Amino acid sequence: MSNDWNHLFNRMPELLAPTMAKDHPNLPVIKEEGCYYYGLDGKQYLDFTSGIATTNVGHRHPKVVQAIKDGADQLLHGPSGVIMYESILRLADELGKVTPGNLDCFFFGNSGTEAIEGALKLARHVTKRPYVVSFLGCFHGRSMGALSVTTSKSKYRQFQQPSGLTYQIPYANPKECPENVDVDAYFEDKLEKDFNTLFKHQVTPEEVAAVILEPVLGEGGYIIPPKSWMKKLREICDRHGILLIFDEVQTGFGRTGEWFAAQTFDVVPDIMAIAKGIASGIPLSATVASQELMKKWPLGTHSTTFGGNPIGCSAALATLEVLQEENLLENAKEMGAYALKQLELLKEKHSLIGDIRGVGLMIGIEIVHPETGEPNGDALFEILDLALEQGVLFYFCGNASEVIRMVPPLSVTKEQIDEGLAMLDQAIHLYEQKV
Numbered sequence: 001m002s003n004d005w006n007h008l009f010n011r012m013p014e015l016l017a018p019t020m021a022k023d024h025p026n027l028p029v030i031k032e033e034g035c036y037y038y039g040l041d042g043k044q045y046l047d048f049t050s051g052i053a054t055t056n057v058g059h060r061h062p063k064v065v066q067a068i069k070d071g072a073d074q075l076l077h078g079p080s081g082v083i084m085y086e087s088i089l090r091l092a093d094e095l096g097k098v099t100p101g102n103l104d105c106f107f108f109g110n111s112g113t114e115a116i117e118g119a120l121k122l123a124r125h126v127t128k129r130p131y132v133v134s135f136l137g138c139f140h141g142r143s144m145g146a147l148s149v150t151t152s153k154s155k156y157r158q159f160q161q162p163s164g165l166t167y168q169i170p171y172a173n174p175k176e177c178p179e180n181v182d183v184d185a186y187f188e189d190k191l192e193k194d195f196n197t198l199f200k201h202q203v204t205p206e207e208v209a210a211v212i213l214e215p216v217l218g219e220g221g222y223i224i225p226p227k228s229w230m231k232k233l234r235e236i237c238d239r240h241g242i243l244l245i246f247d248e249v250q251t252g253f254g255r256t257g258e259w260f261a262a263q264t265f266d267v268v269p270d271i272m273a274i275a276k277g278i279a280s281g282i283p284l285s286a287t288v289a290s291q292e293l294m295k296k297w298p299l300g301t302h303s304t305t306f307g308g309n310p311i312g313c314s315a316a317l318a319t320l321e322v323l324q325e326e327n328l329l330e331n332a333k334e335m336g337a338y339a340l341k342q343l344e345l346l347k348e349k350h351s352l353i354g355d356i357r358g359v360g361l362m363i364g365i366e367i368v369h370p371e372t373g374e375p376n377g378d379a380l381f382e383i384l385d386l387a388l389e390q391g392v393l394f395y396f397c398g399n400a401s402e403v404i405r406m407v408p409p410l411s412v413t414k415e416q417i418d419e420g421l422a423m424l425d426q427a428i429h430l431y432e433q434k435v
């Protein structure tokens, strides 16, 4: 079996389309459990990726696995509009207790991308306005609609032009605030000005259906905008009757230390897209809005065969239970603060480490050229490979490839953080010796 697997792994380039320009790390694994992967090489790897914020309760949590098994004994498939089943209604009921404000009505899909598509269509359908404003650096998925609001500098634009229905404005990166200037006031003012410029030269506010953003930038470099900026954004949307969409695909389900980033920022959007952490690895997502908005769901233009599948719903119900029973939101806050503190110590040792930032267990570690402080993507890739050799799996931000993302399961312990950071320390040390 193992030989066969090895042989297949070597044939990967001919069997599978490439997933990344740089195909890093493609760790061949045979098993996952808790905070760990078990490799084909027989080694145990500490996982600081959680499938990019998917396995928030840890890999193959026994409760989730049992719920999947129990669910499979009853029902595997539930095409919506044909039959109805308990788990999907129970899930909507339970989720509605933890989603922000009056966002308690759901359209279930399979992926984050689909949840974004649904959100965009809903906004345009409800407002009868054509345009959407998105933020530079945000990532929202790779279907044509989701790509059209995925407005980053790089590869996402390779083959596809913007749909012509979207406009972009800058995100708030606290690092870009001039020295000795109040960050809150600076970004509030800047946002107002960015919108004024947009409305003056490109599109009138009455033509804009929605503004969409990641409340914490994921692929774009784990950037946390100021709270007051987010509140200002809400205010501007309200002023013009524009719907505010939060893409909580990466930030949801405890990642920021609250159920959703909306609660972290104390801003309730009109529509949310949720996925990833919802069902601990089983494909499931949802577009979420108030009942009032959802009554206008664009039925003919957005539906799905597999969305809200019963197995996903069972897994999601168990995931919600585990997040609460094991106090994982609190643990995310505590362990996040601890990791940031430890990373600051590491930064004192290594001038290759630049800015360190995070909220909950969504942490970004910049790798820079020590002399200039400029982004150093090449070093990052070598460091990640060396870290993997030590036994810890990290990943990078797809669109800011000088930033390591540290996204362990929310069940991570202090000991595991220490262990993982010691391996990162060693990896950076080995890199420093080499160059």
Ligand code: PLP
Residues within 6 Å of the ligand: 052, 110, 111, 112, 113, 114, 116, 139, 140, 141, 142, 214, 218, 219, 247, 248, 249, 250, 275, 276
């Ligand atoms: N939005 C964000 C913020 C994401 O991080 C992702 C995936 O990484 C998506 C949307 C797309 O989700 P999916 O890959 O499940 O379609």
